[in-house]
Amino acid sequence: MATLAPPRPKSYDDSFWKPISLWLTTTDHKLIGIMYMTTGMLSFVIGGIFALVIRLQLSAPNAQVINADTYNQLISAHGTTMIFFFVTIFMTGIANYFVPIMVGARDMAFPRLNLLGFWMIPVSIIIYYAGFFNGGALNAGWTAYAPLTERAYNPGNGVDFWALSLIVWAISGIMASTNFLTTIVALRAPGMRLSRLPLFVWAQISTSILLLIVGAPLAAALILLEFDRQFGTNFFTTAGRPVLYQHLFWFFGHPEVYIMILPGFGMISEIIPVFSRKPIFGYSTMVAALFGIVFLSMAVWAHHMFTVGMDIYVETFFMIMTMLIAVPTGIKFFNWIATAWRGSIEFTLPMKFAFGFMATFLIGGITGIYLSSVPVDTQLHQSYYVVAHLHYVLFGGSVMTIFAGIYYWFPKITGRKLNETLGEWHFWTVFVGFNATFLVMHTLGLEGMPRRIYTYPGGFGEEGWGATNAFITVASFLVALSVLVFLINLVVSWRSGEVAGDDPWEGNTLEWATSSPPPPYNFDRVPPVRSFMPLRDLRGDRHAAREPEPAAR
Amino acid sequence: MSYRSSPLLRRLALAAPLVIILLLLPAPALAAGSGLSPLLPQGVSPNGQALFDLYNLISIPAIVVFLLVEGLLLIIVFRDRRRRLGPDYKPPQWHGNTRLEIAWTVAPFLLLVAIGALSFNVLQRDFQRPFGSPNDMEISVSAHQFGWAYTYPQGFTINSEGNASVQPLVVPTGRLVRLKLDSQDVIHSWWVPDIAGKTDAVPGYDNFTWFNIQQVGQYRGECAELCGAGHYSMQIMVKAVSPDDFDSWVAEQQAKQATPSPSPSPSAKASASPSPSASASASPSPSPTTSASPSPSPSR
Numbered sequence A: 001m002a003t004l005a006p007p008r009p010k011s012y013d014d015s016f017w018k019p020i021s022l023w024l025t026t027t028d029h030k031l032i033g034i035m036y037m038t039t040g041m042l043s044f045v046i047g048g049i050f051a052l053v054i055r056l057q058l059s060a061p062n063a064q065v066i067n068a069d070t071y072n073q074l075i076s077a078h079g080t081t082m083i084f085f086f087v088t089i090f091m092t093g094i095a096n097y098f099v100p101i102m103v104g105a106r107d108m109a110f111p112r113l114n115l116l117g118f119w120m121i122p123v124s125i126i127i128y129y130a131g132f133f134n135g136g137a138l139n140a141g142w143t144a145y146a147p148l149t150e151r152a153y154n155p156g157n158g159v160d161f162w163a164l165s166l167i168v169w170a171i172s173g174i175m176a177s178t179n180f181l182t183t184i185v186a187l188r189a190p191g192m193r194l195s196r197l198p199l200f201v202w203a204q205i206s207t208s209i210l211l212l213i214v215g216a217p218l219a220a221a222l223i224l225l226e227f228d229r230q231f232g233t234n235f236f237t238t239a240g241r242p243v244l245y246q247h248l249f250w251f252f253g254h255p256e257v258y259i260m261i262l263p264g265f266g267m268i269s270e271i272i273p274v275f276s277r278k279p280i281f282g283y284s285t286m287v288a289a290l291f292g293i294v295f296l297s298m299a300v301w302a303h304h305m306f307t308v309g310m311d312i313y314v315e316t317f318f319m320i321m322t323m324l325i326a327v328p329t330g331i332k333f334f335n336w337i338a339t340a341w342r343g344s345i346e347f348t349l350p351m352k353f354a355f356g357f358m359a360t361f362l363i364g365g366i367t368g369i370y371l372s373s374v375p376v377d378t379q380l381h382q383s384y385y386v387v388a389h390l391h392y393v394l395f396g397g398s399v400m401t402i403f404a405g406i407y408y409w410f411p412k413i414t415g416r417k418l419n420e421t422l423g424e425w426h427f428w429t430v431f432v433g434f435n436a437t438f439l440v441m442h443t444l445g446l447e448g449m450p451r452r453i454y455t456y457p458g459g460f461g462e463e464g465w466g467a468t469n470a471f472i473t474v475a476s477f478l479v480a481l482s483v484l485v486f487l488i489n490l491v492v493s494w495r496s497g498e499v500a501g502d503d504p505w506e507g508n509t510l511e512w513a514t515s516s517p518p519p520p521y522n523f524d525r526v527p528p529v530r531s532f533m534p535l536r537d538l539r540g541d542r543h544a545a546r547e548p549e550p551a552a553r
Numbered sequence B: 001m002s003y004r005s006s007p008l009l010r011r012l013a014l015a016a017p018l019v020i021i022l023l024l025l026p027a028p029a030l031a032a033g034s035g036l037s038p039l040l041p042q043g044v045s046p047n048g049q050a051l052f053d054l055y056n057l058i059s060i061p062a063i064v065v066f067l068l069v070e071g072l073l074l075i076i077v078f079r080d081r082r083r084r085l086g087p088d089y090k091p092p093q094w095h096g097n098t099r100l101e102i103a104w105t106v107a108p109f110l111l112l113v114a115i116g117a118l119s120f121n122v123l124q125r126d127f128q129r130p131f132g133s134p135n136d137m138e139i140s141v142s143a144h145q146f147g148w149a150y151t152y153p154q155g156f157t158i159n160s161e162g163n164a165s166v167q168p169l170v171v172p173t174g175r176l177v178r179l180k181l182d183s184q185d186v187i188h189s190w191w192v193p194d195i196a197g198k199t200d201a202v203p204g205y206d207n208f209t210w211f212n213i214q215q216v217g218q219y220r221g222e223c224a225e226l227c228g229a230g231h232y233s234m235q236i237m238v239k240a241v242s243p244d245d246f247d248s249w250v251a252e253q254q255a256k257q258a259t260p261s262p263s264p265s266p267s268a269k270a271s272a273s274p275s276p277s278a279s280a281s282a283s284p285s286p287s288p289t290t291s292a293s294p295s296p297s298p299s300r
Helices: A020-025 A029-058 A068-102 A111-133 A158-186 A199-231 A242-276 A283-297 A312-340 A349-372 A374-380 A384-414 A420-439 A441-446 A466-496 A534-539 A542-546 B007-024 B046-079 B098-126 B243-258 B266-270 B276-280
Strands: B137-144 B147-151 B157-161 B169-172 B177-183 B188-190 B199-201 B207-211 B217-222 B235-241
Touching: A020 A029, A029 A068, A029 A111, A029 A466, A068 A111, A068 A158, A068 A199, A068 A242, A068 A384, A111 A158, A158 A199, A199 A242, A199 A283, A242 A283, A242 A312, A242 A349, A242 A384, A283 A312, A312 A349, A312 A374, A312 B046, A312 B098, A349 A374, A349 A384, A349 A420, A349 B046, A374 A441, A374 B046, A374 B098, A384 A420, A384 A441, A384 A466, A420 A441, A420 A466, A441 A466, B046 B098, B046 B207, B137 B169, B137 B188, B137 B199, B157 B169, B169 B243, B177 B188, B177 B199, B199 B207, B235 B243
Parallel strands: B137 B177, B169 B235
Antiparallel strands: B137 B147, B147 B157, B177 B207, B188 B199, B217 B235
């Protein structure tokens, strides 16, 4: 570490509150990244509040906390907010901040496009929420299946606001993806060969490729839907082909799942080696697995549609493709385990969240196998089992990796560490609260409780669903409490946390070579890159004694 | 392997398998209706029973993989902490191991192919449109916001609106009943978990499902595809009665609907009548259509 002491340059984000004009007009990828992350975090809070209202409504049989149409608006808003405006946006923010630094670039390839792409997101969010103030927002679920969204059954403006919002969102996503790919291809530092890219950057490459390919079909589906609604065409109406909408939507929608998790996989692949003091196990297999997922994820969309009545051989194709996604995901899992195996592990907060992620995401992966089996899926589809499954992969998966990433990189972004005590409280409350909320939710689905129902009758069977739902509601407030602790930690630590230094974790990748927070244009001089762990090489790692041992092959 | 470094964690390590066992042990005891059943309902129809069996079969490798991976994670958590190993421990710098990596690529692949094959077996047996046999009965189900209209081959229609305890779908036990589902407006999904899986009712084409209920009883379900503000109220009740009771119920319905009543539902147009007992139908006789021809393709 002593070898790395460049004169500390003046850094404009030493203090957070700078003139608004700077934040509005900056083309610095780091500030844009912070804005992306802030937008995502605000969406997380809003979407979480929606979830709590939904849980209150479901806490008892025949409850009437809100009316049925408001309920349908809230479930749609919860899904849309969390998927489009929180997870995807937050992941883009982290990548925006760290991809250029990790490849040793001064900024993104197209800084002004980056700024435009970011500002389209608040526009998109405002357009969507404007629906609430114009006669009600989308009320057909975040998937917005036609023909329920058609003029005949949905005369209000909510669908239009939603569709327009997501068209803007998709364009922004395509801009960001182009920018990431160009940056990674064209602006790498000397020595940063593709085979030396950090796995987080590889994950961002695969994510960008996915979003580049599937963003357009989403926009196309929504434009056709708007044609139906505004100009009286019959693409998805009762007279048209409603199932076509599902095909187009899920051709976007399933890869979107991987757009939300692959950057998380990338973060885990960075965090585990650092805190185990071992190199990642099977670097090239990890990259291959990413592209295996990219390829397979575009051939599985119809597994969301096993009950619409397809030919059984078509269903079999999609079933097998879906099951095969578990193979590259399994490779990543086993490689992470092998990376940590016999390591010298420091269970810091990022590492705790990484392990929490693996423990919960595994359950989501296993329930995914049940769901991929067509016959079993006809029972589980559209039930609370699916709700539990998707929260295990999205919350137990993506959100846990986001937490891991925040604890890992917060010192780099702000120069200060997050408070450990609050962090411990956050980890244990979210881990217990999350599992308590969603583990028993599987059983509701197995007993036949469909998702998206406003309320349910009490007392069929022996005890009915009331007790289980009440338990889930209580547990969901534990999750809310944990997020509150986390937000307090963010604010407090940003103002007065322990000063972190440039390389608090003894990291492997280039972002730890610069100051915390990094200066404008990131580096005075990019360190030499001779492996995929340039910082470790530079540090002359004390573990390097055993480095020459060749990979067992 | 000793967890001596932390008594709390050691206790947790002991507790973890206990929790898992506690979760798994009462599995058979937690019947449907408790809100905590870890199994699918044991279908009263052979196709529902096949789903139950398949679910249990998939659970075997699923539980093994779950225990294996969580176990490995726990071993790492308790064995490989730096606080326990001391700062002088130098971890081995493995970069990979081709054989191991091939092993954990191929093993899951084979496992998944096996699960896929089992699933396909059920799929091709139970999910094709059943061929017509003289004893089968085809009921047309026309879904709409927010209810179901069941048109029997005998020509009468049962309108099941809202709360399903009012008008159940009455079917005979021990006889194959084929449902032909269509929708008048948006997409709905017909789902009675105790019988079998769900089938969507989509406007524009007919979808098929079937059941052959073995026990007399009432089975509840509801619409499983969000279809508007009244989605939650779109309940389903299926009442399985003995063949004799069914015949007398049919006669009763025919007598009731022989008196002039508003024409049932537009979907009644396609109700072909393979059952010979339908000849006495008093309602407007359905025009003979070819929809009952044994085409294996369920769509369009």
